[in-house]
Amino acid sequence: MLPAIDISCPYCGETIALFVDDSAGDQQYIEDCQVCCRPIQVAVVLDADGEPTVTVRAEDDA
Numbered sequence: 001m002l003p004a005i006d007i008s009c010p011y012c013g014e015t016i017a018l019f020v021d022d023s024a025g026d027q028q029y030i031e032d033c034q035v036c037c038r039p040i041q042v043a044v045v046l047d048a049d050g051e052p053t054v055t056v057r058a059e060d061d062a
Helices: none
Strands: 004-008 015-019 027-032 039-046 052-058
Touching: 004 052
Parallel strands: none
Antiparallel strands: 004 015, 027 039, 039 052
16 A cells, blocks of 8 residues: 655645655656645655655745
8 A cells, every 4th residue: 555645735735645656766756736736846755764755845946
């Protein structure tokens, strides 16, 4: 089962759940917010124990 990570949308601030494929290693991708439908840049980094850390930002953030 894919782990669910709760994040806050950088646009609307709503909390949404992202399902992260932790078997794919470190990754970056774009996923639309389930509430406001704006594109969120998602970065997943696995720590030494294989636990995912997720950071998100708005697409227009530098």
